[in-house]
Each structure stands twice: as structure tokens, then as C-alpha cells.
Amino acid sequence: MPVTITKTKIIKSREQAQQKPETVSFLASGLGYFLPFGAKVEVKMSVKTFLHCERSSLLNPKNRLQAQIQQQPFNYKVSVLLPDCDGGGASSQLEATLRTFQSFYLIRNLPLYELLNKGLHQGSVCGLSYKTRIEEDNCAFLESNGRLSLSLDKDSYERFGVEGQACKPKTSRYVVTVDLTDAVMAPGRRSYKRLHSGLTSRLPLKMDFLFATPAGNSEKLQPLLLRYDWSQHAPEVASRLLTDLTLPGRFTSDLDSYDPFDFLEWLGAVQTDVGRNNTNDDYLSTLACPYPAGASSPSSLLLSACGLLLPENVETLLAQLGRVFEEPRPAPWAAVTVHGFADSLEPRQRHFYTLVLFPNHVYSLYRATPDS
Structure with a gap:
């Protein structure tokens, strides 16, 4: 061939x-x-x-x-x-x-609106949803540069109310990508309010989430570690x-x-x-x-x-x-x-x-x- x-x-x-x-x-x-x-x-x-x-x-x-x-x-x-x-x-x-x-952290049953926390996306924190299947489940990814991506099925995307793109033509999955460091995503701005309301009311997703920070510095994660069930793991x-x-x-x-x-x-x-x-x-x-x-x-x-x-x-x-x-x-x-x-x-x-x-x-x- x-x-x-x-x-x-x-x-x-x-x-x-x-x-x-x-x-x-x-x-x-x-x-x-x-x-x-x-x-x-x-x-x-x-x-x-x-x-x-x-x-x-x-x-x-x-x-x-x-x-x-x-x-x-x-x-x-x-x-x-x-x-x-x-x-x-x-x-x-x-x-x-x-x-x-560095060690990494597993935070269980985390509401995704917590990812909008300024200390996370401005602190070189990255993470991804755990035990979610990219072709079937709703998934989330947070890069260290503040880029948040959501992979959603069609029903969830329509309820979410934030514009995204279809993964492929005639597909049932959509991707929503947001730069949380952009000025339009500052708390109080219209884009931030729409994203926040989507994650808190229209589509209140919760997922197990893996987080890692450079050199294992967990300071930026402390607000989440104080409120949610978590465990620390070494490679x-x-x-x-x-x-x-x-x-x-x-x-x-x-x-x-x-x-x-x-x-x-x-x-x-x-x-x-x-x-x-x-x-x-x-x-x-x-x-x-x-x-x-x-x-x-x-x-x-x-x-x-x-x-x-x-x-x-x-x-x-x-x-x-x-x-x-x-x-x-x-x-x-x-x-x-x-x-x-x-x-x-x-x-x-x-x-x-x-x-x-x-x-x-x-x-x-x-x-x-x-x-x-």
C-alpha cells in the first residue's frame, strides 16, 4: 500500500x-x-x-x-x-x-466553574478531566496559558449557550475554547458572565480533574484543596x-x-x-x-x-x-x-x-x- x-x-x-x-x-x-x-x-x-x-x-x-x-x-x-x-x-x-x-493532584467531583478562578489560569496550572471519554462524555482541559477547552455533546452544547465549533461536519460533538486571560473574560464583563452562568446554571458540570503545577507548587490549588475531596500522586x-x-x-x-x-x-x-x-x-x-x-x-x-x-x-x-x-x-x-x-x-x-x-x-x- x-x-x-x-x-x-x-x-x-x-x-x-x-x-x-x-x-x-x-x-x-x-x-x-x-x-x-x-x-x-x-x-x-x-x-x-x-x-x-x-x-x-x-x-x-x-x-x-x-x-x-x-x-x-x-x-x-x-x-x-x-x-x-x-x-x-x-x-x-x-x-x-x-x-x-512534580506530583499531581486528583480533585474529585469538581464544578467546572471553579476553573474560572483567576488564581488558576494565571498561575501556570494545567489540568484535564479524569476518566472521561473524548468521543462520548463531556470533557474539559485547562492549559497553563489559561486556555480552557470543553468537548461537549450536542445536547450539552445547545444548553451551554457559549459559541463553539463542530468537531467535524455533521458531527454530534462540539468544542468550546476560551482564553481566560483575555481582557473580555475579566469578572464583570459580558463574556465572563455568559461563561459563568453557563457553567453554574445552564450546564452545571462536575468532573474528576487532574491538576499539575510546575515544580509541584500547590499554592494556586489551595482554595480547591480546602473545599473538595482530593489526593496527591507521584509519577x-x-x-x-x-x-x-x-x-x-x-x-x-x-x-x-x-x-x-x-x-x-x-x-x-x-x-x-x-x-x-x-x-x-x-x-x-x-x-x-x-x-x-x-x-x-x-x-x-x-x-x-x-x-x-x-x-x-x-x-x-x-x-x-x-x-x-x-x-x-x-x-x-x-x-x-x-x-x-x-x-x-x-x-x-x-x-x-x-x-x-x-x-x-x-x-x-x-x-x-x-x-x-
Whole structure:
């Protein structure tokens, strides 16, 4: 089945900025290409998912890595794979870094009008409704920049009385997005009164809500913690050593000889502990290490943290990995995979991204997002 790759050329002038992207087609089974610095590739994996590939360097002042990490404000899990690493100092340092991630709070049966509290949306607090299904239930999301989003079914949207947009044409779900930091949303203004009355009288929603704040500072949450049932949670951290792990062959920062689909499939199998020592004629599974297979790593390190994780946590982890690479005989590369919540409102936040780092500061970023 053919897939479509859209390659955006490096822009060097104003005239080149007007050029349309170059589009070529490959077969998924034969996909292999070289990415120059700054290049971007979009691979259509299916009718519902895109794989975006980008290669650059941490030393390049124009790299967009930090901005891309910030695009996914709600993260559920981060995993790190370090091949040819026997634990030791790297293991203890990375595990200690994961354990510095801030705690998060679960507030039960929270009336949504409480999200209009000025101390929340001006205090870098973010949160999302807990155990709500994005395609069936009413859901809410509060970003740290004060952006409040509600995903509502048709009946709730009509009762709410605040203008929004249909998720898709001829759909039964609607999204209402409000910038709570906008001057028109100041208490007493007409827009604020309409939103407040919608959440207090026309549609008095209550939900279990997860909250996180930078560095775990709960001061902004104290008014809610005093009035509602709540619990505090720390991210779950896990670490284990993998023995005799067969690695992809010729895997270097040049990225000119491997298929990103195969690599991500292999990496996912490693992270989920799925068997990979199969052959093409196996009856139950043909999943194997990407061809050509490389040497077997006697010891590889796999760590993970699960919870409500912020982009700042990912940046802290990457900084620590940079220090690990400075040690004598560092790992040949590291793969960091960050999973967003499957029920997130924003399509770009629903799937995952994987960052492959090399000791020479070159990185490759793979982002999987729904085509919606």
C-alpha cells in the first residue's frame, strides 16, 4: 500500500518560502531516506495517522525542539532506552531525574466553574478531566496559558449557550475554547458572565480533574484543596536492565539506511516487552529486529515514568541525558518516547513522539498524530 511523503525544503530566501512542498510516494515496505539538517518529512501511515519526521542538532540555534515539546502540554508517559548501558551511574542519575518530576493532584467531583478562578489560569496550572471519554462524555482541559477547552455533546452544547465549533461536519460533538486571560473574560464583563452562568446554571458540570503545577507548587490549588475531596500522586517510575537486546544495524545519526516505521515498531516492542526474536515463517508472530540486525547488546537500560507529566519534565530529562552523553564511553544513542493522553481534545496531543539523541548532539524527532 503506497504512502505519501511530503518533504518541505530548507528555506533560504523569501522567494523559496513561496514554493509548494515537494510530494513523492513510496511503498511502506521500502521507505528509506536521508534527512539533511532542518528537513521535515510527513509520512501518511494510514487514513487516520501521520508520522512527522524531523532531523536537526541541539547545537543549531534554529532548531524547534523546545517549541515542539511545548505543543504537547498533557503527557501520560515518558520512556528512555539506552543501549549498551550497564546501569551504574547513568541508571541512578536518570532514575533520580524521573523522581524529581512534580506530583499531581486528583480533585474529585469538581464544578467546572471553579476553573474560572483567576488564581488558576494565571498561575501556570494545567489540568484535564479524569476518566472521561473524548468521543462520548463531556470533557474539559485547562492549559497553563489559561486556555480552557470543553468537548461537549450536542445536547450539552445547545444548553451551554457559549459559541463553539463542530468537531467535524455533521458531527454530534462540539468544542468550546476560551482564553481566560483575555481582557473580555475579566469578572464583570459580558463574556465572563455568559461563561459563568453557563457553567453554574445552564450546564452545571462536575468532573474528576487532574491538576499539575510546575515544580509541584500547590499554592494556586489551595482554595480547591480546602473545599473538595482530593489526593496527591507521584509519577510511577520503573527501571530495568535488558540483556542480549538485538539492536538495529548501522544505526547512526546519518539516518540514511533504516526505515522509521521498522525502528518505531521495534522500539515499541522493546518498551512493551514483546518478543522480537522471530522469523518470517513463524506462525504466531513475524516481528523481528529491523533488517539489517546489528550486534546484540549485553545490557541496555529502560526507564519510564507515568502520571500527569509536563513539557518541563521532558526538558529536564533531555538535559540529564546530555550530561550522561558526556561521560566516558557513553551509550551510542538514546530514544525518548513521550505519550500523550489518548482522550486529549487536541489531535496533535493524542498520540506520541519519539526523540532519538546521539552523543554528537544530532537528534531525530518522530511525531505521530491523527489525521483530523
